[in-house]
Amino acid sequence: WSLKGTEKRYKGLNLPPGSMGWPLLGETIAFRKGHPCTRLGEYMEKRINKYGKIFKSNLHGAPTVVSADAELNRFILHNDGRLFEPSWPTSLVNILGKKSMIIASGDTHHYLKSLAINFMSVPRLCSHFLGDAEQSILQTFSTWVEHTPFPLKEEAIKMSFNLIVKHILSKKPGEPETEQLRKLFMCFMRGAVAMPINLPGTAYRKALKSRAAILTIIYRLMAERIHQKKDGWDEIGEDSDLLGFILEQSNLDAEQFADLLLGLLFGGHETSSTAMTLAIYFLGDSRRALEELREEHIQIVKLKKERGETGALTWQDYKKMEFTRCIVSETLRLGNLIRFVHRKARSNVQFQGYDIPRDWNIIPVFAAAHLDPSLHDEPRKFNPWRWQTLSASTTRDDSYMAFSHGIRRCPGQELAKMEITIFLHHFVLNFDWESAELDHPLASPFPEFPKGLPIKVHKLSLDM
Numbered sequence: 071w072s073l074k075g076t077e078k079r080y081k082g083l084n085l086p087p088g089s090m091g092w093p094l095l096g097e098t099i100a101f102r103k104g105h106p107c108t109r110l111g112e113y114m115e116k117r118i119n120k121y122g123k124i125f126k127s128n129l130h131g132a133p134t135v136v137s138a139d140a141e142l143n144r145f146i147l148h149n150d151g152r153l154f155e156p157s158w159p160t161s162l163v164n165i166l167g168k169k170s171m172i173i174a175s176g177d178t179h180h181y182l183k184s185l186a187i188n189f190m191s192v193p194r195l196c197s198h199f200l201g202d203a204e205q206s207i208l209q210t211f212s213t214w215v216e217h218t219p220f221p222l223k224e225e226a227i228k229m230s231f232n233l234i235v236k237h238i239l240s241k242k243p244g245e246p247e248t249e250q251l252r253k254l255f256m257c258f259m260r261g262a263v264a265m266p267i268n269l270p271g272t273a274y275r276k277a278l279k280s281r282a283a284i285l286t287i288i289y290r291l292m293a294e295r296i297h298q299k300k301d302g303w304d305e306i307g308e309d310s311d312l313l314g315f316i317l318e319q320s321n322l323d324a325e326q327f328a329d330l331l332l333g334l335l336f337g338g339h340e341t342s343s344t345a346m347t348l349a350i351y352f353l354g355d356s357r358r359a360l361e362e363l364r365e366e367h368i369q370i371v372k373l374k375k376e377r378g379e380t381g382a383l384t385w386q387d388y389k390k391m392e393f394t395r396c397i398v399s400e401t402l403r404l405g406n407l408i409r410f411v412h413r414k415a416r417s418n419v420q421f422q423g424y425d426i427p428r429d430w431n432i433i434p435v436f437a438a439a440h441l442d443p444s445l446h447d448e449p450r451k452f453n454p455w456r457w458q459t460l461s462a463s464t465t466r467d468d469s470y471m472a473f474s475h476g477i478r479r480c481p482g483q484e485l486a487k488m489e490i491t492i493f494l495h496h497f498v499l500n501f502d503w504e505s506a507e508l509d510h511p512l513a514s515p516f517p518e519f520p521k522g523l524p525i526k527v528h529k530l531s532l533d534m
């Protein structure tokens with residue numbers, strides 16, 4: 071695509087301003103360039119200054135409208151499935167699977183989504199996930215050695231992976247297969263964000279190999295489970311894992327089934343673990359927020375003691391963690407885990423006088439609203455208190471899209487928020503910490519700590 075060619079072909083339409091860059095490659099390299107995750111990055115900043123919040127470009131080999139406009143982003147998400155549909159780069163689809171939920175549309179999408187929503191419903195979070203999340207977190211903490219540096223991100227991955235793999239496949243921490251899957255997913259993640267160059271030795275090629283290896287394990291576990299069922303061993307029911315539940319309840323074909331499990335295993339640990347790591351990164355620079363957070367959790371424990379409860383956290387305890395909720399929202403706003411998503415126009419669409427031609431890609435950039443000074447006072451500052459005054463003019467909630475909006479809103483959001491909250495509860499009650507090496511998160515495009523955020527912890531003995 072060239073700018074001249076585009077203008078000729080779409081004569082008479084009012085396309086957004088912008089530049090189409092080089093033939094074929096377009097502006098993809100500039101768009102993908104890493105930058106601090108608390109900024110929009112040079113590509114976006116330059117173009118917003120030059121063209122405004124809605125502009126055209128040529129990305130991943132296709133003409134694309136990029137939107138940093140909160141209103142257009144809401145319009146896209148609320149018309150998902152009607153005017154717009156997913157259009158993820160082929161390289162990502164090859165890794166996540168052609169039958170994965172993020173690609174599916176219509177009734178198939180609705181059906182897959184309902185399975186995921188049931189699996190992570192609030193009653194199941196209370197009865198199944200909460201206790202296991204706490205156990206997985208405390209078990210990982212018990213392996214930490216004081217004053218010895220370690221990369222927090224890796225430990226956070228262990229906590230969230232152990233939880234999700236138990237609930238999806240009934241695999242326990244420490245089992246050889248759990249460890250094997252965790253390592254395969256780390257490789258899978260690296261390839262999901264790498265340049266899609268399918269040559270020997272590249273991260274992308276390794277990720278494709280990891281996908282094949284993960285699927286082999288999933289298919290074997292499926293076959294074993296079907297065999298066990300035939301032998302009369304039946305654990306299906308409300309205590310069953312997702313594998314058992316789907317085998318029993320759904321009519322998915324084998325590929326849909328495997329892509330669903332793979333997507334949930336992946337989405338279910340990478341995002342939560344990055345959010346936990348980001349929260350500690352931001353808290354490290356905000357003593358006041360840390361003190362208020364710790365005080366909230368000391369009070370929770372004291373209240374439990376007064377009631378004569380000494381055991382595990384309950385859903386009621388979790389619901390009382392209000393300031394922690396502000397920390398989580400602020401971490402996701404400033405950290406921008408999913409900065410943007412990929413969509414395509416199903417028909418010609420008009421918005422604010424601009425034409426978006428049919429089949430053009432469109433990228434709503436959620437991070438733009440999260441970092442917009444007209445929506446958030448001092449947007450680059452970690453300020454969890456802004457969430458306490460949500461109704462005040464400083465913060466507009468409907469521009470907050472950490473979990474997206476509309477039919478593709480994240481089905482794992484309650485699980486993720488709960489995991490991060492329980493992690494923070496035990497972390498601030500058990501440890502103080504210091505950075506062992508400077509490490510700042512880069513958006514590439516998911517936030518990544520180049521060194522995994524190395525920290526040293528010191529055990530606390532709080533008077534509670």
Ligand code: HEM
Pocket residue numbers: 171172173183186234333334337338339341342345402407408411412471472473474475477478479480481482483485486487
């Ligand atoms: C802090 C953690 C998380 C964040 C920030 C996050 C964010 C998002 C966002 C923005 C989307 C929408 C993508 C789109 O509009 O195309 C999404 C979709 C999705 N997420 Fe999450 N997510 C998180 C945790 C989880 C967890 C824990 C799971 C599963 C266990 C999960 C599973 C999914 C799935 C399956 C979809 C696809 C939904 C669909 O296409 O309808 N996510 N997530």
